[in-house]
Amino acid sequence: MSFNHIFKAKLTWDSVSKETIATTKTYFKTHQITIEGKENLTVSAAKAFKGDPSLYNPEDLLLSSLVSCHMMSYLYVCSQNGIDVLSYQDDAEATLEVSENGSGRFIEVRLYPKVVIQQSKKIDEAINLHVKANELCFIANSCNFKIVHYPTVSS
Template sequence: MERLAHHARLEWEGSTGVGYRAYSRNHSATAAPASASLQLSADPHFKGDATLLNPEQLIVLAASSCQMLSFLSLAARKHLDVVAYTDDATGYLSEDLRKASIEQITLNPTITVTEGTDEGLVRELVEQGHDECYIANSLNSTITITPTIVFAG
């Protein structure tokens, strides 16, 4: 089987000759065949533009999105009726910036299912989704998931 590849293009222009405090951290990213373009910057702590997404936020978003997609796939295969999913995720940078990393990502999904759904099965599928998530399996960060299950109706 051929390995699945994901390509991305990053573009930046400016001058670092103006020194650390003054060069622009703003850049753009695309990933064909998607037509969307992201405007990015560094975290404001690192002199970036707070109005733009930064790489650390993208890691947290990727972990959250992958968890949701893995969970929904499993739920659909079990014919478990999930009607809404939201997640307020947080990533925590290491305190030692010489060994910079996102040490921990906390996912806090609220999962809405139809009345009569087995809550234990939902929680089991959340864990299985984590085990099957490509992003979670690619990161060194500790990822914790604290789901809230809500019954619609």
């Protein structure tokens, strides 16, 4: 049996442009994302794509979603296997490939989770549970690019 959940986001953008050359119009890419009951999120394009580098961009948010979802899935599988997680951090990286025609896509995400657990006898099991966490991760299951894990676990 499956369940469907609907997530909603409202995007708001107003046309503000600047003429860079007489025939070229460049749009400012800053916009607002509104999700009911939450603070507005101001988003732009990445600096490489002429956005505001001080703001989050869609690429940041995709990587953040993936690393966050993996951690929550990992904490779930650890709890199911009697492993007490004391801390978790990750310095994730994503590679975006952009073709000559301007289209692009993520080709790989690398997760580097550093986990501290209570039970030293369960370190190997805790490392292996990253595979199960990836299988359960909603965001990972929605991606069409390679996701690689380089976990370290200590007690």
